[in-house]
Amino acid sequence: MLTTYFTRPATRAGYYAGPVGPYLDPFTDWLVKRGYCKDAIRHLLLGAVGFANWMQVAGGDLTSLHEGVWNTFCDHLAKQGRLHGTKGQHSIYWRGAKQFTEFLRAQQGIVATKAALAPPELVAAFEHWMQIHRGVKPSTLITYRQHVMDLLSSLDPQPEQFNATKLHGFILTYAKRNGRAVAQTRVKAARMFLRFLIATERCQPGLDAAIPTIAEWRLASLPRYLPPADVERVLEACNGARPIDIRDKAILLLLARLGLRASDVASLKFDDIDWLHGTFTVIGKSRHEAKLPLPQDVGDAILNYLALCRFVWNGRWFWRFEGAAMSRADAVRAQPNPLHRCPLAYASSGPRKAVCRPRHGGQ
Numbered sequence: 187m188l189t190t191y192f193t194r195p196a197t198r199a200g201y202y203a204g205p206v207g208p209y210l211d212p213f214t215d216w217l218v219k220r221g222y223c224k225d226a227i228r229h230l231l232l233g234a235v236g237f238a239n240w241m242q243v244a245g246g247d248l249t250s251l252h253e254g255v256w257n258t259f260c261d262h263l264a265k266q267g268r269l270h271g272t273k274g275q276h277s278i279y280w281r282g283a284k285q286f287t288e289f290l291r292a293q294q295g296i297v298a299t300k301a302a303l304a305p306p307e308l309v310a311a312f313e314h315w316m317q318i319h320r321g322v323k324p325s326t327l328i329t330y331r332q333h334v335m336d337l338l339s340s341l342d343p344q345p346e347q348f349n350a351t352k353l354h355g356f357i358l359t360y361a362k363r364n365g366r367a368v369a370q371t372r373v374k375a376a377r378m379f380l381r382f383l384i385a386t387e388r389c390q391p392g393l394d395a396a397i398p399t400i401a402e403w404r405l406a407s408l409p410r411y412l413p414p415a416d417v418e419r420v421l422e423a424c425n426g427a428r429p430i431d432i433r434d435k436a437i438l439l440l441l442a443r444l445g446l447r448a449s450d451v452a453s454l455k456f457d458d459i460d461w462l463h464g465t466f467t468v469i470g471k472s473r474h475e476a477k478l479p480l481p482q483d484v485g486d487a488i489l490n491y492l493a494l495c496r497f498v499w500n501g502r503w504f505w506r507f508e509g510a511a512m513s514r515a516d517a518v519r520a521q522p523n524p525l526h527r528c529p530l531a532y533a534s535s536g537p538r539k540a541v542c543r544p545r546h547g548g549q
Contacts, residue, residue: 188214191228201231205248206238209290216289233282248290259283272368275329308345309334312382319385320378333375336360345389350396353380357398370400417442432494436487443481459488 188198188210201210213234217227240262241248246255260280263269268279276284305313309331316322316330341352357376361369377397383389412420421442424435440451450468458467459480466478 188231190214191224191231201235204235204239205242206235206286209234209238209248209286213286213289216292217285229278230282230285233277233279233284234286235282236279237283237286251287251290256287270332272365275325275332305331305335306338306343308338308343308388311386312379315382315386316378329371330375330378333372334379336372337376337379345383348380348383348389348393350393353393353396354398361400366400366402370402373397373400429494432487432491436484436491439481439484439487443484444478461485 188201191214192198192201201207206213210231214227214231217230222230237259238248240259241255244258260269263277263279268277270280271277312334313324313327313331316327317324337356340356341348353376357369357373360372364372377394380389380394380397384391384394421435421438424431424438426432437451440446440454441448444466446468459465460467460477464480464485466480468476468478
């Protein structure tokens, strides 16, 4: 019953009202007997419904599938971009329709549809070699298959004609049109196929080194640092005479000039600053102390804050609230952000984070 796979009554009613409706319950029972889990069955039902709806629009009949209807349906999926997934594997729409047509043939006595073309002999040998010598799963080989077949059709069906220039261009052309993840999958598939060809003496040794690696820099997805000019504009925005401007400028200078983290600034104590020697102490990894120089403009901003803005306070913590008293636990939950004009909070008594070097290109 569809109630096991779809909770919305409108979804179930729409499926039952469509051309696939009479087949849904026996089809789901057939899938359960074949060992499919709940989520897999829900995905396969999408493909079955899509195939039945396409057949109705095309004027076909589910009780008689003529020869070639499967290839026509695959062309329809390809035009919609639903034939393959992002990694080259067949989509859930293709797999669901494939299982549905097999169900019709096995359970309903429908004429078998024309099966998808078997992989070329060389590709089949590659997949067998990968299973025997590398222990690769069939699902991974299905993902690789489309990339390998594209390699053979784009370059040459005869691997003896492969050369480094053609292989290099094949990967780069594909990488320019597709995302990094799918391009990396093509690199893996092409490199493993070439190693198979080399091991079976079907191509020149060393050609696997001609497959370029798709660059992926560590932390490349993080936001880019602010250029020095933008940092100075942010600091100039806090040149006002209000107490909050004076406080925020001191905070921003600590972040910009010393490269501290927000937790380092929030947990600042009077004992951390050595005014006599012009140094600043922070606790790094493994609770090792690190001394940083205290620039003149940072020291001036801190002194200005202490002289003009700070209320009388007997604690060791550097910053204080401008309003009513607040517990340390509440203060930690209200972490400050001077860019958002939020009150600055006290830090927790736990160990502070490691020192973070400046990322903005400043001093």
